[in-house]
Amino acid sequence: MSIPGLGLSASVARTQLGPIDIIETIAVHELSRNSEWRFEVAISQSIELKVLSGTAELFGTELALNHPYTFRGTKAAIYSWHGCRLEVKGLCTEYIAEETPMISYVNAHFALEKSRDDAQESGGEGPRVLVLGPSNSGKTSLVKLLTAYAVRMGRQPMIINTDSREGLLSIPGILTATPFASTLDVEEGWGSSPSSGPSPVPVKSPLCYYYGLENPEDNTRLWKPTVSRLAITATSRLVDDPDVKFTGMIIDTPGSITSGKYSFDLISHIVKEFQVNTILILGSERLEKEMTRQLQAYKTVRGEEVTVLKLDKSGGCVDRDETFMRATRDIAIKEYFFGTPSHTLSPQTRQISFSDLTIYRITSPTTISSNFLPGLGEEETSFSCNIYEKTSAIDFGEMLHSVLAVAYARRGDAQETVRDAPVMGFVYVAEVDARREKVSLLAPSSEDIGERPLVWGCWPEAVLNLMG
Structure with missing residues (x-):
């Protein structure tokens, strides 16, 4: 394995953290053939990367020469089959590996x-x-x-x-x-x-x-x-x-x-x-x-x-702690409704009466017994026939800040039909007015969802700062 930081330009300032370096300004890396540059960018940070010469790829997709790529909240590796030079601007944790699978x-x-x-x-x-x-x-x-x-x-x-x-x-x-x-x-x-x-x-x-x-x-x-x-x-x-x-x-x-x-x-x-x-x-x-x-x-x-x-498992695989994973889930939900910094979206909020919505909640987790692998046999199951619980007005307060799936089904359809229906999209419960029995739903479009059943699960978790 090569020493991290070889091939850097003279203008780069660095902070040493044991075997891994922190890039603070601009770095130029020389990758030899069959080696990779492994990097981690924090959720709150971003870096800009260019391939100055040679060939490089990220998860099998070839990177264009002299094209700036921006990475945020990323743990990944740039691989080169024949060698390349990379220019990196920004703050990240990085090292070069010469042993890869x-x-x-x-x-x-x-x-x-x-x-x-x-x-x-x-x-x-x-x-x-x-x-x-x-x-x-x-x-x-x-x-x-x-x-x-x-x-x-x-x-x-x-x-x-x-x-x-x-x-x-x-x-x-x-x-x-x-x-x-x-x-x-x-x-x-x-x-x-x-x-x-x-x-x-x-x-x-x-x-x-x-x-x-x-x-x-x-x-x-x-x-x-x-x-x-x-x-x-x-x-x-x-x-x-x-x-x-x-x-x-x-x-x-x-x-x-x-x-x-x-x-x-x-x-x-x-x-x-x-x-x-x-x-x-x-x-x-x-x-x-x-x-x-x-x-x-x-x-x-x-x-x-x-x-x-x-x-073989790659040596570049790193554990992603729960804080990192929670942040990536929140970002994914926010991007669904509001887009990315380069491509913003304009979702709409509407108020709907409790009585105009049909919302199913996934019932308590249940595990069933079945035959194990050899033969891939038939299951032996024992459970109630209800897949979901239909929500009532008292559940709406608990639903605040949750994301609900809009099923491609109709109100009154059987629970099995709702379960087997593809998802049309998602809505976010932005506000609940118990006195007026109304709920404010954030949706990516103005399409009427009143006739579509909504499904409420516990994953992903409620996002408190989506509208902030």
Whole structure:
């Protein structure tokens, strides 16, 4: 590993913090081939980065020469296959690493490309890839990298997010399916959705389903049907779109499903619903051995065996504490309603009577028992038939500062219909007037939501300073 700071210009002022440096003004870094510059930018800070020469990429997306990129609240790494010079303006924690797992990651990409070529020749479907690993093992970073490489090859992968802790082109609390036909936005992460306003990179249109809780095990009887509905929709897109069909799917997962009493049951549900035939495991030899053992006799409905492959965890993976994660959730919600510093939006607030709203609250978390992996057997369930509780006027005060999902359904629809409906958008409870029995809702557009049921979960948490 190289010493942090090599190749800096003489004008740079530095503060030493043990093995990691703090950049205070302008730095120029020289990256040798097959090395990466790892950096962390605090939530309240930003940096501007340029590639002065050579080639560099961020999570598989190539950076343009002499183009300024701005990063805020970011933990990431710039990788160079052939070497490059980077100019960095601003305050961040950084170091240069010469040992990275990128060779194994790109080999995994080429193995998937081989499967896609075979699918195109035979008229079949491309690989359905499940990425597993503990929390903070780099799962989402690997999914981004594999997505970017596929897009650079002219492919259109379907990206599935089953982790409600983090949003993909949406706010947290949502499970999404999104086909990617254009490059990722390196500054925005995945890119932007239509609600985000103008963007230099083509927007993506995710299909969203509301879960509204932090972890799958909080309420498996809600999480499982939501995943099943997501799988039905994604599979239908594969049938209708040959480009997506031959490219296949890449599925991101929450770290919590790799441990705990119901871990393999939850994993098996994803494997069965999406007909997964490839599993990439990051940073856990135990998980690799267990999944190989559990799936050795399993085949998809197409008669395919499941390939399990372990990849090394990157040394650049860092733990993201709860303070950082809470701040990123608040930023995601604020950007949904108000946009970014460069592209502001103008949401609208309206007052609506309690009686004109139908709001369902997710019931208390419940876990159910089911058969574990071998054979991916049928569930044995025992629970009440109610999915939600219908709110009354006394609940509205508790709802203040919460984000509610607007379901693509009608008032009076069955709870199962509301659960299986995609999300149209979100509203924020800005004010509750109990005396007048009215509530002020902040919405990104003026569309009437009176006929749409709203769903209220406990994730993400209430945002107190959204209007500040």
